[in-house]
Each structure stands twice: as structure tokens, then as C-alpha cells.
Amino acid sequence: TKEYLKKKLDKIDGKGYKAYKDLEGEYEFEKFILYIDHVQGDPFAPPSRIRVKVPQNMADFEFSMYNNPSRQVALEDFLTRSVFEVIKSLPPLKGTGHSGDIYIDKGGQQIIKRSAMVVNKEYVEARLSIGLPAFGRRINGSGAQRIFLEFLPQIVEKSLLKKSLNVQEIWLWVETLEDQDYLRSQLKERGLVAFVADGAILPRESGISDRPLKDGNVVPFESPNSLRVKFQLPNRGEITGMGIPEGVTLIVGGGYHGKSTLLQAIQKGVYNHIPGDGREFVITVADAVKIRAEDGRRIEKVDISPFINNLPNNVDTTRFTTENASGSTSQAANIIEAIEIGTSLLLLDEDTSATNFMIRDARMQKLIAKKEEPITPFIDRVKQLYKDNGISTILVMGGSGDYFDVANCVIKMHNYRPYDVTQEAKKIAKEFKTNREVEGNNEPIVIKPRIPLKKGLEVKGKKIKSKDEDTIRFGYQEIELDYVEQLVDKSQTNAIGEIIRYIASKYVDEKSSIKEILEKVYKDIYEKGLDVVSSFYGKHPGNLALPRLQEVAAALNRLRSFTVK
Ligand code: ADP
Ligand code: MG
Structure with missing residues (x-):
């Protein structure tokens, strides 16, 4: 019991840090059970690990708040963030190393299943890390008493019992997440690979922050008429936005007009986002994979021959291995590996692609004959990937119009607003022939799954x-x-x-x-x-x-x- 824990703490006060090890075990409190699973060896070591388990009859969350996987993840996420907030409000404890640190692993802008919190019919369990307090290498027993006997009960009281929480906010979390999962589950049926809601806020605070850009000049997303679709969500009701169809979609537009920002929002759309993020209803098929060049990476026996053949020195590209891939070989391997594991949507940005992997125009074809060029550029495979493998592509391409020939949807970003320019692009493609030869062959891309040793x-x-x-x-x-x-x-x-x-x-x-x-x-x-x-x-x-x-x-x-x- 907690009295027993108090006795132990009294006994080890002022002793060497190692005496904390005696605490490992479980203790019953009024409203929860405390499990001290692992005690750190010294004040600088990674913090100790504890769990706090509150019986569900005490926590009192109704079953409908977690009765399906979406709701369960949402409630767990909500409680994790609540614990985090309460921890933040606690007075600091001073001491050596991690003394007095209390930590819960709260997520960022995404809501992902995590181990920090478990909710089920029996209990609510929070997993915390604690820096057991010390002065030098001596145990600060009274500090530890504050943490275990004062702070933990406060954390439980304020963040793990329904009666102390804002129930409306819980439902907002639960229902928003359920709607996101629902929308994602509907994409295929509607022939879409991604959805961007009207009103969504795509740009982020900075290159190193995933929070929404808060700035008077942010342009909320607004779908073009021809691509506008409607969904009926279980909680929120009707929502409208831009539906990106299956097939090959180009995002074009002038530099700095928001192309990459749109693609980045789409690539994160495989995850759900917290209410207030701005991307709650930017939803992408769950298996979408961002493809980029990654020179320097290792490649292990990957069949990149659909894209790369006849390398110098007769290197075998059906089992291509290297310790140091080039831009184009790494990008090819990234695609083949994505297909191997399963994907229905590839996302590419010209900013992070190898140019020679993406395009090879008529003039270059004239100067460098096909037999001298190992690469079959992506432009000559992208349609086939959709036709034979059912894999769609969304591609940011402001630099080459050659792709007009192979795209079935062209979206232009202008001042952060999307316009459907598919017809215009098709017309231009008819009027101005690229005169390039189609390269590669018509053999479907078949990947033999690799078996790890x-x-x-x-x-x-x-x-x-x-x-x-x-x-x-x-x-x-x-x-x-x-x-x-x-x-x-x-x-x-x-x-x-x-x-x-x-x-x-x-x-x-x-x-x-x-x-x-x-x-x-x-x-x-x-x-x-x-x-x-x-x-x-x-x-x-x-x-x-x-x-x-x-x-x-x-x-x-x-x-x-x-x-x-
Ligand atoms: P592009 O890829 O077309 O060159 P980016 O997507 O990189 O352009 O965007 C350029 C800048 O504009 C970035 O700093 C980005 O944060 C900002 N931005 C993007 N979308 C918006 C928007 N809807 N409202 C305000 N600023 C935006
Ligand atoms: Mg860009």
C-alpha cells in the first residue's frame, strides 16, 4: 500500500542512490495502483519507469468513448495530453541529473496509437517516466515522497478521471478522429487517393515545426469546382473539398505558390491529426509512400531493372546491391521497395527527385542514344504503374511540361489556391508535341518479394x-x-x-x-x-x-x- 511505500521512502532517505532499487514493486493507493517497474541506477541515467493504473469504475469513461479502434486511440491520446498538461503545472523539484522530472510520451500534431496510455473496460493505465530525486548521489526522500504521494495522486485526480475532464473536448477528439478514419476508408470506393478539405490550413509554422502557420496571410484551402467532392461523415456531417482521383496527377505552378506545401500535407495525410491542426481533413490512402532521391543509401539485391539497365561494368540491376546509391538508383530502389511492401500511391516532388530519373527530353534523346543511357525515366513508367499495378502517382512538377502527356489530372497552384488546368494542359500537349521517344518496354513491373536472412x-x-x-x-x-x-x-x-x-x-x-x-x-x-x-x-x-x-x-x-x- 501507499503507507508501505512511505515507510520505504523514510527508510532510504539520505542513503546512496542504489537504495532506490528497493522501491520496485506495486503499491495500492486509494484510486489507483502504482507499479514501479524499473528504477534507474543513478540520477543521470534514463529515468525510472512507472505505471499508474486506475480501475475503470473509478475513471468512469463510458464504453462509447472507446468502443472502436478509432475512438480508443483518440481517448488514449486525449488522456495522454491531459496528463502532460497536469505535469506541466506541477512545481519543479530541484536536484541532481533528472531529479524530479516527470514525463509522459505525448505525441506531436499526429494522433498515433502509442504505448503511453491504455484504456479498456477494466482500467486506464498511464505509463510515465520519473527522475527519482537526489542531491548528489544521495536519495532525496522527501522529494520522492512529494512525487509519489502528492504529485501522482494529483495527476490521476486531474487527468485520468472523467469527472475532472472536459467531456465535450473528449468527444471532439473522439469524433474528429473517427471521422478521419471513416473518410480514409471511403477514398477507394470513390476512386480517390487523397482528399483536401475546404478550409484546411496546410502551411506549417517553420521548416522545423509541424504546427500550423499562424499568420494573417495564411490562405485556407479552397477546392476548384471541377474537383470538388462531398463526403457525409458520421459525426461532423457533410464536408467538401478537393478529391484527387486515382491515376497520374500533376501539381504544377510557379515557384513559391504552394506546390510542395500541398504535397507535404498529402504525405502526412496517411496519419490523423489533432483538432486545431488545420490538416484534420487532409486525408490520404493509408499506404501512400513518399518517394525521393537518397544518394548514399545502401541497397540490398533490389530489382531496379524496370528503371535502370545496362549499367557500366555489366552490373546486375535485377539484384542491385550497393553501399552507396546514386540519386537515380536510390529513387528507383525506393519505388521498387514500396511496391514490394505494398502501396497504392506514390508521392514525388521535383525538389527532392533526381532530374535524370524524372525526365529525358527529345534533345537529350538525340544526343545520348537510349543504349548509352541506363535510366528509363519515370515519365515512361508512371502510366504503366497505374494500369498494371494499380498504383497512382501525385507528382509536383513545375519544371517540365513533358508530363502533360501522361497525366490525367493537372492541378495548378497559384497564390496558394488550386485550379484544375487538366483541359488546358491536354490542349497544349496536343499543340506542342514533345517529340520524345517513349522508352522502356510494356512489360508489367513484377516484383519478386525478397526473403531476409x-x-x-x-x-x-x-x-x-x-x-x-x-x-x-x-x-x-x-x-x-x-x-x-x-x-x-x-x-x-x-x-x-x-x-x-x-x-x-x-x-x-x-x-x-x-x-x-x-x-x-x-x-x-x-x-x-x-x-x-x-x-x-x-x-x-x-x-x-x-x-x-x-x-x-x-x-x-x-x-x-x-x-x-
Ligand atoms: P513551391 O513548392 O510551389 O515552390 P512551397 O509549397 O514551398 O512552394 O511554398 C512556399 C512558401 O509559401 C512556404 O514558405 C510556405 O510555408 C508558404 N505557403 C504555402 N501555402 C501557403 C498558404 N496556403 N498560405 C500561406 N502561405 C503558404
Ligand atoms: Mg517546391
């Missing part, structure tokens, strides 16, 4: 651990994820590290493909919760947020020791 996933040296949002330490190696743009949360990166460890010990059997292996993990997660991939399953699992299959595969593909059959 065990030896490439052995961890040598230190553990698997994420260093920051874009880097996973994997033994002595580092997996660089800077250019995996749809990875949006540090805790997703954490989870990817755990997932790789999990599959290596469980599912890499040298018979299953990458996709088959990952599907098994996601089935486990679906059945047992995200905690299942943690090495601390059953306790505080660490700070995890659910990544997409696409990003987990991206991490494997960038692991330098990764090998396939």
Missing part, C-alpha cells in the same frame, strides 16, 4: 536503440532514416527498433518475405497491443508509437548488414 539481423555489440527521430542504433551500426519522410514521431523510431528485434527473434525463418514477416508482427500488435513488441512486455514497455509497415520496411532496407536470399 537471419545473419543480417544479428546485433553485434550494443543493443538496438533509437538515438533520435531519424537514427536507430543497431549494435555497432546506425540506421539512417533522415529521408524517410513519413516517419513523424521519435517513438515510432523507437518502435521500429523494437520491431526489428522482435522479428529477428521470432519470425525471420529464411522462408518468409519481408512483407509476410511484417504482417505477422502487425497481427500480433492488433491482437495483443503495441506493447507486444517491447522487450519489457508486461511492464512499462518504453515509449512506443505505431509506425506503418512501410516505415519498418524502410528501416530494414537501410540497415547496412541486412541481407536477403
Whole structure:
């Protein structure tokens, strides 16, 4: 009980820090059970991990607030943010190292399933990290008493009981998220790959902030008549906006008119966003993949031959391997890997593409004969990808009109407003022939799934651990994820590290493909919760947020020791 915890704290006050280890265990409070799962070794070590479990009859959230996956994620997210707010309002505790820090892993602008909070019929459980207070290396017992006996009960009282929360706001969270998931589930049926609501705010505060730009000059999104579609959402009712159809869509327009901003909003539209973000109803098919050039990355036996052939020195491009890819080979590999794992929409921006991968105009075709050029440019494959593989493309292209021939929708951005210029572009394409030869062949792109080998996933040296949002330490190696743009949360990166460890010990059997292996993990997660991939399953699992299959595969593909059959 909590009295027992108090006694323990009295006893270890002023002792060496290691005596804190005695606290590990569980304690019953009036309204919750406290689990002290892991105690840090010293005040500078990563903080201690605890869980606070409130029985549902005490928390009192009605079942309808979490009775489907969308609602459950929304309520969990809401409570996590509430805990965060209460923590922020607590008085600081001074001391050495992380003394007195209390932390919960709240997300950013996206709402993603995360391990910080679990809500079910039995209980509400928050997973916190705490820097146990110390002066030097001595235990600050009275500080610890404040945290456990004063602050934690306050956190529970103010943020985990329905009666203390703004129920209207909870419903706003729950219903908005449900509407987002619903809209996403309707896209295919309507022949769309993305939707951008009228009134959406797309630009962000800055290049390093994902918050909405707050500025008198922000232009809210306004759909062109010809592309305007309507949806009937379960909670919000009718919503209108621009529907981007399946097929090949170009976003054109002058520099600085908002092309990349639109594409970036669409690429994040695979996730749901918090109310107030401005992109709540920018919704993209869930498996969309941003494709970009990424020179320097490693490639492991990827069949890039649909795009690249006849490299110097007779390099085999059907099992292309390199430690140092070029712009075009990396971009080709990124596409093939996306197809291998499954995607229905590719997103490309001229700003981050290799020019020679995207275009090859008539004059260049004259000067450099096809047999001297290994690359079949994307322009000659993009229609085929849709026709044969059912994969649509949205492409930002302000620099070349050659793509008019292959696009079935052309959107022009002008002063941050979209215009449908498809007819005009088609007319121009008829009047001004490009005179280029179509390259490549008509053979459909068929990808043979690769089968990972065990030896490439052995961890040598230190553990698997994420260093920051874009880097996973994997033994002595580092997996660089800077250019995996749809990875949006540090805790997703954490989870990817755990997932790789999990599959290596469980599912890499040298018979299953990458996709088959990952599907098994996601089935486990679906059945047992995200905690299942943690090495601390059953306790505080660490700070995890659910990544997409696409990003987990991206991490494997960038692991330098990764090998396939
Ligand atoms: P492009 O790709 O067409 O060159 P960007 O999308 O990079 O243009 O946008 C240029 C600038 O305009 C960016 O700083 C962006 O934040 C800002 N911006 C984009 N959309 C809007 C908007 N709707 N309202 C106000 N500013 C915007
Ligand atoms: Mg741009």
C-alpha cells in the first residue's frame, strides 16, 4: 500500500542512490495502483519507469468513448495530453541529473496509437517516466515522497478521471478522429487517393515545426469546382473539398505558390491529426509512400531493372546491391521497395527527385542514344504503374511540361489556391508535341518479394536503440532514416527498433518475405497491443508509437548488414 511505500521512502532517505532499487514493486493507493517497474541506477541515467493504473469504475469513461479502434486511440491520446498538461503545472523539484522530472510520451500534431496510455473496460493505465530525486548521489526522500504521494495522486485526480475532464473536448477528439478514419476508408470506393478539405490550413509554422502557420496571410484551402467532392461523415456531417482521383496527377505552378506545401500535407495525410491542426481533413490512402532521391543509401539485391539497365561494368540491376546509391538508383530502389511492401500511391516532388530519373527530353534523346543511357525515366513508367499495378502517382512538377502527356489530372497552384488546368494542359500537349521517344518496354513491373536472412539481423555489440527521430542504433551500426519522410514521431523510431528485434527473434525463418514477416508482427500488435513488441512486455514497455509497415520496411532496407536470399 501507499503507507508501505512511505515507510520505504523514510527508510532510504539520505542513503546512496542504489537504495532506490528497493522501491520496485506495486503499491495500492486509494484510486489507483502504482507499479514501479524499473528504477534507474543513478540520477543521470534514463529515468525510472512507472505505471499508474486506475480501475475503470473509478475513471468512469463510458464504453462509447472507446468502443472502436478509432475512438480508443483518440481517448488514449486525449488522456495522454491531459496528463502532460497536469505535469506541466506541477512545481519543479530541484536536484541532481533528472531529479524530479516527470514525463509522459505525448505525441506531436499526429494522433498515433502509442504505448503511453491504455484504456479498456477494466482500467486506464498511464505509463510515465520519473527522475527519482537526489542531491548528489544521495536519495532525496522527501522529494520522492512529494512525487509519489502528492504529485501522482494529483495527476490521476486531474487527468485520468472523467469527472475532472472536459467531456465535450473528449468527444471532439473522439469524433474528429473517427471521422478521419471513416473518410480514409471511403477514398477507394470513390476512386480517390487523397482528399483536401475546404478550409484546411496546410502551411506549417517553420521548416522545423509541424504546427500550423499562424499568420494573417495564411490562405485556407479552397477546392476548384471541377474537383470538388462531398463526403457525409458520421459525426461532423457533410464536408467538401478537393478529391484527387486515382491515376497520374500533376501539381504544377510557379515557384513559391504552394506546390510542395500541398504535397507535404498529402504525405502526412496517411496519419490523423489533432483538432486545431488545420490538416484534420487532409486525408490520404493509408499506404501512400513518399518517394525521393537518397544518394548514399545502401541497397540490398533490389530489382531496379524496370528503371535502370545496362549499367557500366555489366552490373546486375535485377539484384542491385550497393553501399552507396546514386540519386537515380536510390529513387528507383525506393519505388521498387514500396511496391514490394505494398502501396497504392506514390508521392514525388521535383525538389527532392533526381532530374535524370524524372525526365529525358527529345534533345537529350538525340544526343545520348537510349543504349548509352541506363535510366528509363519515370515519365515512361508512371502510366504503366497505374494500369498494371494499380498504383497512382501525385507528382509536383513545375519544371517540365513533358508530363502533360501522361497525366490525367493537372492541378495548378497559384497564390496558394488550386485550379484544375487538366483541359488546358491536354490542349497544349496536343499543340506542342514533345517529340520524345517513349522508352522502356510494356512489360508489367513484377516484383519478386525478397526473403531476409537471419545473419543480417544479428546485433553485434550494443543493443538496438533509437538515438533520435531519424537514427536507430543497431549494435555497432546506425540506421539512417533522415529521408524517410513519413516517419513523424521519435517513438515510432523507437518502435521500429523494437520491431526489428522482435522479428529477428521470432519470425525471420529464411522462408518468409519481408512483407509476410511484417504482417505477422502487425497481427500480433492488433491482437495483443503495441506493447507486444517491447522487450519489457508486461511492464512499462518504453515509449512506443505505431509506425506503418512501410516505415519498418524502410528501416530494414537501410540497415547496412541486412541481407536477403
Ligand atoms: P513551391 O513548392 O510551389 O515552390 P512551397 O509549397 O514551398 O512552394 O511554398 C512556399 C512558401 O509559401 C512556404 O514558405 C510556405 O510555408 C508558404 N505557403 C504555402 N501555402 C501557403 C498558404 N496556403 N498560405 C500561406 N502561405 C503558404
Ligand atoms: Mg517546391
